[in-house]
Each structure stands twice: as structure tokens, then as C-alpha cells.
Amino acid sequence: MAVFNHTAFDGHEQVVFCHDPETGLKAIVAIHNTNCGPAVGGCRMWNYASDDEALTDVLRLSRGMTYKNAMAGLPFGGGKSVIIGDAKTMKSEALFRAFGRFLNSLGGRYVTAEDVGTSTKDIAHIQMETDFVAGIEGLSGDPSPFTALGTYLGIKAAVKHKLGRDDLEGLKVAVQGLGSVGYYLCEHLHRAGAKLYVTDINEAALKKAEAELGATIVGLDEIYDQDVDVYAPCALGATVNDNTIGRIKAGIIAGCANNQLAEARHDQLLRDQGVLYAPDYVINAGGIINVSFEKDYDKAAATAKVEEIYATLLDIFQRADAQQKPTGIIADQMAREIIARGGK
């Protein structure tokens, strides 16, 4: 398993492999870039099929955090961590505390928060050993509602740009994943009058969306074939790929999942097909923006900053049209300029 020659390696500053035999902890911390400040990004727990799959994920996710934090105007660099294991069966206080001790050894170069497979309870266990945690219950708390708000406003920006509409009445949206963020997003969309087409591996979440939000349940693979205006990926990454691009009928792809495009070239492919893509790390920055307000937490100020996602995305869409370039390339260019000047 190569690191420096890995396809997902992007000049990362530091990659740390952590193993604690007593608790069974196997984790990787990737610090991508600290030009704008200490690396901040969540801790994902996932039953990876191989160590290489975990490494690929953490390398890609940490790079995404550098760009996300820069574009959101936060004084943070980019980092991420993954714990290898089944979140349903392997979690324990001891395991997360062991992880916290590893974070201490990094001296604050990386600050963690919750992500897929981890919760505020797990963060509290990590915090028993280290101060390098964010998204703490009772302070900024669960980031998901803020990620959902930013994603909802991002969908509105895309609809404004593509369809020239300010309202979402009757708009058809296919939502893939009704988890912490996806369900809140569906609630926003439902209140705005959108029609929902939803899928998930979790039957209970589907039934709830059907009963509470009038959502239409579709199969896991059928989500790509829906005749909808917006496809909102809100589960895992790489769902926009060679197999799905030809099937997705939506003119807009805008959701909260990280790393939505399987490969960078899919950005151009979407543009060629007239699909407006809201760059993932821009539209899903609401949670980290909220976390950045953790000290002296001010919900109104955090919400106002999350609302800036709407204008940032409109700016990206307009620049992409003016320069005839894919939206992801434009966002990357803008982020790199911010990173090069250290966030100032």
C-alpha cells in the first residue's frame, strides 16, 4: 500500500496510522494542509473492505476539508480521520479514548468532529482524553441541521441559476440517503413545496419520510433514473460516475455527500451534458461553519454565515458560465487562491 505514490495523495503534510491493540483501534489521520490554520475535519467510522480503501477515503476527504474550510472563509486547514471497523458492533468508550490519546500526540495540528458512523456521544468519549475536538454536545452540538440548511440554500441557488426561479413549489427532488443531514434537508424541501423521491437502506427512515413528508419511496438503484429536477446525493461518495451520469435525468446535482464525483473528469462530463453541479465541499460546509462558532457559541451568527453558501454558489455558477469551465474547477481555483494567501 503506497502512500506518497497513492492516486489520492495530494501533497498531504502528514498521514498518521494509529493502532491500539487493547481496544482494537485502527485509525488513519490525514492532515492535508495547514496554511489557513489547524486542520479541522470529522472522524468517520466505517467497515472498510481493506486498509487501502480506508487510506483512499481519508486522503480524499482531508483534501476536501482544506478546500471546504478555505471556501467557507474559516481559519482552518484541512484534515480528516477514519476509524476502521463496524460502527454498530465495535464502538466502545475505551476505543474512542484511545483515539483521543493519539490526537493529543499531534499537538493540535488536527482537530476532530463527528462524521458518518460517529456521534456526539463518541466525540464526548474522545474529549475525555483531548481538547482537540469540536462539535461538542451543549456547545455547537450536532452539525447536521446546519449542513442541511446550507444544502437546502445551495439547491435554491442552483434552481435560481438554472431555472431562474426563487421558489421550489412543485420542484421534483431525488434524495439519496435519509440520515442525519438528508432527513433535515427533506424537511426543508417539503416545507418549500418540493416533491420528494427518496431512497435509503434504512426502511424506517423511508417509512417516516413517506408518512411525514409525503415522499415517494424508490429503490436504491432506481434513484438515478427518476424524472426529477434535482438529484441530491446525501449518502456516500462517488455516486456520480460513468455508470450513473447517462442515467441521471436531473439538470441539477446538489446534495450534502462528500466526494460526489467518482473522478475529477466527471465535472467536465456533467457540464457537457448541461447538468449544473453544486461543488460538494461548498454546498455541504454548513456543519463545519457552525462548528467554527463553537467558542462563545452564537447560533444567529452561525446561521447567517451558513446562509452565505447561497451567494458563494451563485458566484461559482456565474464564473463557470463566464469562463466556460466546470463548476468544480472554478471552485478549486477560488479555493487554491485563498489557501495560497493563508486564508486572508
Ligand code: NAD
Ligand atoms: P448518516 O450516516 O447519518 O446518513 C447516511 C444515510 O445514507 C443513512 O441513512 C444510510 O442508511 C444511508 N445510506 C447508506 N448507504 C446507502 C445507499 N447505498 N443508498 C442510499 N442510502 C444509503 O450521514 P450524514 O451525517 O447524514 O452524512 C451524509 C453525507 O453527507 C456523507 O457523505 C457525509 O460525509 C456528508 N456530510 C455530512 C455532514 C454532517 O454535518 N453530518 C457535513 C458535511 C458532509
